Amino acid sequence: MKPILEVENLKTYFFTKEGVVKAVDDISFHINPGEIVGLVGESGSGKTITGFSILGLIDSPGKIVSGNIKFKDLDLQKISAKQMQDIRGNRIAMIFQDPMMTLNPVLRIETQMIETIKAHNKTISQQDAYNTCRDALGLVGISSPDERMKAYPHQFSGGMRQRVSIAIALLNKPDLIIADEPTTALDVTIQGQVIFEMQKLCKESGTALLWVTHDLAVVAGITDRISVMYAGRIIEQGTTDKIINQPLHPYTQGLIKSVPSKNKKGEKLHQIDGMVPSMFSLPKGCAFEERCYLRSEQCKQEQPLETQYADGRFLRCLNIGKQT
Ligand SMILES: Nc1ncnc2c1ncn2[C@@H]1O[C@H](COP(=O)(O)OP(=O)(O)OP(=O)(O)O)[C@@H](O)[C@H]1O
Numbered sequence: 001m002k003p004i005l006e007v008e009n010l011k012t013y014f015f016t017k018e019g020v021v022k023a024v025d026d027i028s029f030h031i032n033p034g035e036i037v038g039l040v041g042e043s044g045s046g047k048t049i050t051g052f053s054i055l056g057l058i059d060s061p062g063k064i065v066s067g068n069i070k071f072k073d074l075d076l077q078k079i080s081a082k083q084m085q086d087i088r089g090n091r092i093a094m095i096f097q098d099p100m101m102t103l104n105p106v107l108r109i110e111t112q113m114i115e116t117i118k119a120h121n122k123t124i125s126q127q128d129a130y131n132t133c134r135d136a137l138g139l140v141g142i143s144s145p146d147e148r149m150k151a152y153p154h155q156f157s158g159g160m161r162q163r164v165s166i167a168i169a170l171l172n173k174p175d176l177i178i179a180d181e182p183t184t185a186l187d188v189t190i191q192g193q194v195i196f197e198m199q200k201l202c203k204e205s206g207t208a209l210l211w212v213t214h215d216l217a218v219v220a221g222i223t224d225r226i227s228v229m230y231a232g233r234i235i236e237q238g239t240t241d242k243i244i245n246q247p248l249h250p251y252t253q254g255l256i257k258s259v260p261s262k263n264k265k266g267e268k269l270h271q272i273d274g275m276v277p278s279m280f281s282l283p284k285g286c287a288f289e290e291r292c293y294l295r296s297e298q299c300k301q302e303q304p305l306e307t308q309y310a311d312g313r314f315l316r317c318l319n320i321g322k323q324t
């Protein structure tokens with residue numbers, strides 16, 4: 001199957017007064033049509049900047065330093081601003097971590113939702129556009145959608161704003177959705193409903209979904225594959241089954257052990273010792289070395305070995321890479 005999105009050796013750096021932040025440093029991954037891929041990692045690991053890079057939303061002092069981003073047959077770095085504008089919100093939609101990046105505070109929800117449809121479908125009638133928007137609000141669990149359509153974003157709670165931004169992303173049945181922590185502000189019942197609607201869209205329309213989150217528990221149940229990021233790099237990726245049930249990288253193993261288990265009452269939660277190193281002064285060797293139970297002298301000095309396995313698993317580790 002031909003991937004809908006192919007990211008190859010992407011590097012996005014921020015050239016700040018304090019130094020260079022290698023927010024995304026040489027990552028590669030792909031998503032096939034209809035597939036749900038999780039991009040998981042701790043705060044500051046580069047997940048949002050990966051999504052912004054795909055959509056051409058990196059501003060100074062940030063810059064895509066190198067790499068390729070291919071969407072279908074288009075090289076997203078070579079297309080014009082107009083072409084990118086047509087793709088954004090239509091063929092690729094982003095659900096931002098902050099819903100106010102989608103919503104305009106001075107426009108009624110109705111106006112902005114209908115505009116989203118009409119921007120890419122000039123012939124649709126006002127009534128059909130209205131009905132589609134109202135139904136989309138209903139699908140993400142917003143009650144009395146006809147009334148809520150007339151409201152302004154500030155009249156909604158944070159979780160409701162997030163649901164509206166999800167509804168907007170689904171409106172044009174895009175080929176790809178980049179969803180950045182889409183359900184983090186939602187309570188669990190609504191979270192289930194939103195996840196169900198997104199999975200349905202992927203299944204029925206072949207929409208591919210990149211689900212960006214720090215919460216491995218959420219993506220474990222819904223994704224086909226998972227990429228784990230640490231300090232700007234992908235350190236392990238593979239099928240969800242392999243990543244969850246046979247994680248190889250000590251960081252992935254730590255993340256999985258940190259997920260609260262619903263059966264073991266009173267169980268002390270595992271935590272990964274130490275902290276993510278400063279992005280301004282990453283070590284010469286492996287960025288995870290100080291926190292790793294497998295560390296060796298070599299890990300301090302050398303970048304991890306990159307191993308691509310036949311089953312699609314990718315691993316960045318000197319020690320395990322040597323053993324397997
Ligand atoms: N405008 C900017 N200028 C300088 N550094 C930036 C800028 N935007 C992001 N960064 C840095 O890039 C790195 C990656 O940030 P990013 O927002 O992608 O993290 P994240 O994985 O999405 O984290 P979170 O889970 O908290 O959302 C961080 O170290 C951040 O400080």
Ligand SMILES: [Mg+2]
Pocket residue numbers: 047048049097180
């Ligand atoms: Mg983020």
